[in-house]
Amino acid sequence: MHAADPFLFQLFFIFVWAKLFGEIFERLRLPAVLGEILAGVVVGPYGAALVVPSDAIYAVAEIGAIFLLFTVGLETQPKELLVVGRTSLYVAMAGIAVPFILGFSYMVLRQHTPHEATFVAAAMVATSVGITARVLGDLHVLKTLPARIILGAAVFDDILGMILLGGVVGLASNTGTQWAQLLVTALEAVGFAVVMLFYAPRVVRRMEPGLERMSTHDAPLIIALAICIGLSYAAAKIGMAAIIGAFFAGLAFAEYSPRWNLRPRVSAINEFLAPFFFFSMGSRLNIAVFQDRKLIVSAIVVSILAIISKMVGCGLPVLRSGWSNALKVGTGMVPRGEVGLIVALVGLQMNLISEQAYALVIFMTAITTLVAPPMLKIVFKEESTTVDTIPEEQHTAV
């Protein structure tokens, strides 16, 4: 294993640097994920070049992205949607349409290629509700109506975002701009989602007795892992992003996750692998591109568009129940996260977007994530004081 020294070296230092930056960010009450990405920017090849990830590390990072989305899927309970119902669906749909249209239009106006515009717009779509949920939990307002709408909308948002990403990647890899092809790709993505949403959980349910008869130690976990990798491969094979398969695999197992104790164990795999993904992501960000002032302007405009478009898109469907609620829901849906970043990374790897556009998306993700918590604290101020007496239990609601 002597030849492997550089691999172990990278494995160790990437993990440590990512977690170190994550810890610093946590202490500053900023999202740890941004810290892990920043570690890649600062220590990686475009920064101090202390650690330059090899192909083996990128392979590990790719498995990391798969487990990241598998975990997101496992935590998404389609059943919970029935509670919050239609409002959440409308919030999610408008919250996807408005940012996508605004983002696409702006990018095309700035003379980017249609492919690049599509990828950046798609990256502006997916809300990452983790940060919102944590802030709302801290404020003890998770049981209020807007909070419940947000959490429900986030589930639809994830699923719709995945379908959109499937369509975008499929379209991009066909390089066709014919309408017929666009239709086929969209249908493929929707079909995949429908099968996975409605058929797959039933398959899992039927597998259950067989699984519990299997001789392999811990068969449910093994089967879940196999299906996760298998669907990732299948998704990539039919021209969508691998992570879409991983996400829907998670969704299929979400119902049985508590019973088979899947979540804590998949999370452990995720906690080991995810830092490599985020670090790699940062290590591909060429900070030199920001020397171009035009790009800085673009980055700021895209970030503002990302914030406003979510607030408007997600706020509008709630307007009937008052301005205050609309503002709360809109603000809660602002932060973008992993999915947007992965969209950008897929685009970069397919050579469909430039280093500049990639930098744009990371900048936008960071801004929306940093800006949301203080905004949430302001708009939820009144509830936070009125319901402050509700017992501690609420903390565990998410």
Next chain:
Amino acid sequence: MHAADPFLFQLFFIFVWAKLFGEIFERLRLPAVLGEILAGVVVGPYGAALVVPSDAIYAVAEIGAIFLLFTVGLETQPKELLVVGRTSLYVAMAGIAVPFILGFSYMVLRQHTPHEATFVAAAMVATSVGITARVLGDLHVLKTLPARIILGAAVFDDILGMILLGGVVGLASNTGTQWAQLLVTALEAVGFAVVMLFYAPRVVRRMEPGLERMSTHDAPLIIALAICIGLSYAAAKIGMAAIIGAFFAGLAFAEYSPRWNLRPRVSAINEFLAPFFFFSMGSRLNIAVFQDRKLIVSAIVVSILAIISKMVGCGLPVLRSGWSNALKVGTGMVPRGEVGLIVALVGLQMNLISEQAYALVIFMTAITTLVAPPMLKIVFKEESTTVDTIPEEQHTAV
């Protein structure tokens, strides 16, 4: 992620083939690990060549080996040794010395290089007690004296085996045969083991309050993972095998493992990664070497030596308490496992042992593992019937 298709393809099929063979072996009441290795032999490049592992897969397999030994370390409680005491230590020591000397002598007699003889002999040393523990559990005899001596001896055996491996690898990489160098290497290995055994747990104990104050989500797991990779890197850096570092990292955290709930989560990582390691191991076995009849003879002789030497070495220190107990302890220590296989793999990767010697070790490991369960059932026959009325609790003793 399109370029990554072959990687995902391999990831999926290796996992599925390994687990499929593992399941078949389990159903035949054979060890799953042997099935996973066989999958690599049958499906891998020297077999049907359905899946040819790439460098990225070998990198994943290497992390798998590290987590395998980390798990072994986590499950080893040095404290438990005080209960079984000196007898176990003597059993372990004689059980290491006799196979090593016999193995080395035979290999040198058969005109292998000293390096090759050393590696094969070292691979004959480490007992893998997992299979024994399971058979004894099935027979309800885990609380008998010989069973407790076996389980205690297995812990010493692991630690001493690691020190020996450290010495062997260090010696081999120095390529020196001078006695001074041998001494330095041996001291280095012993020193590493002593520091890790006596000093590291204290460091972990002192880290505890700080760890629980950390902002990072699930800090103990993250720190344990970081230290595991870090020590693997350190061990490789000072010229020992990386897995030695991982094993001692596990040992250092063993005491706190229940409290921080480390084991189930590290096991989950292990269950995902280990199949890649075992499959890779099998995929490097060139079955064509067995066309040489001389090698088959060697393999059979080495296997018989491996069985007899453990029975004699481990039985002798127990002889005072009767032939029957000596036979039981000796038989219980026969199965070899992961550590021996890794020794051979390290040798192969360092180009210090031939494909033939590698095949020899895998053959020997398979034979000792297959032969032990039926032998155990015979020698433990009387206890099994006399203590059959003892309550179910015993099952959970290991």
